[in-house]
Amino acid sequence: MFSPESLARAKALDKQFKLEAKVRNKDSKLRTKQSTLRDKYDLSFFIEKDYPRLMKILQCVDNGKRLAESEVAWLHLDGDEYFTEKLKIRYHNNEAEFYVSEFKKRNDPWLAVNASSHYRKCGKSQVADVMLSDISLSNLKNTKLKSAIYTTQGGVKRDLKKFDDALILGEKAHNITKKDFRPCTLLGAVHMETGDYELGQKWYALAIKNGFSERAMDSELRSIFMRAKKSDKEALRVHLLKIDPKRYSWAKHKIGSGKKR
Secondary structure: OOOHHHHHHHHHHHHHHHHHHHHHHHHHHHHHHHHHHHHHOOOOOOOOOOHHHHHHHHHHHHOOOOOOHHHHHHHHOOOHHHOOHHHHHHHHHHHHHHHHHHHHHHOOHHHHHHHHHHHHHOOOHHHHHHHHHOOOOOOOOOHHHHHHHHHHHHHHHHHOOOHHHHHHHHHHHHHHOOOOHHHHHHHHHHHHHOOOHHHHHHHHHHHHHOOOOHHHHHHHHHHHHHHOOHHHHHHHHHHHHHHOOOOOHHHHOOOOOOOOO
16 A cells, blocks of 8 residues: 555655646647747747747747847848848838738828838839729828829839839929939839830939939849840840949850859
């Protein structure tokens, strides 16, 4: 026969074992959940010191919540290796939905401009196009706002390959805000994408005169080059190398040899 003391110790040990098993099971489920979340955003590689912070960000974004400004800044700077394409898409989608919600409450067109900017970055330009098309500009007296709407919608039309519409909107924006570089960059980009390189360069030159940076222009040109069809890429390569072979040395690489980003 077991003594009461032995039975009590056995019960205590059994309770402890069950509790430990429960904790292990909980930890295992948490690790599995975290692993699934990391896989979802292409972050399955080894992560050491930034792990707690990154997991907090992933959980926040995945739940459709907005990130604090400090976390967004971190992702763009020190944590940029974790800001994968899939994470960017989800982040911009969350931001777009927030601004749409605020736009519906306050009916402030600036919020629609902000929403559209984020929609473009998460592959939802068609949604932005519909939203911007519903805004009446006839009674708008704020020329800066009107120009921003024209420019933003012009960018949307560019995404949708509606280049004629993009040019019309860009020119409307430029005509009412001559000193704003944004309509100029839109017009420059559209002309470069449609093969009118000389006119595209003229618009970019005006953009720089109005405050756009040469570094930003070069970054845009590289992006246009990388996205171009093979047949268009060759012509653009020749054009850029003719302008400055050292500055645009990245265009020398064999077409199609670049890594997908």
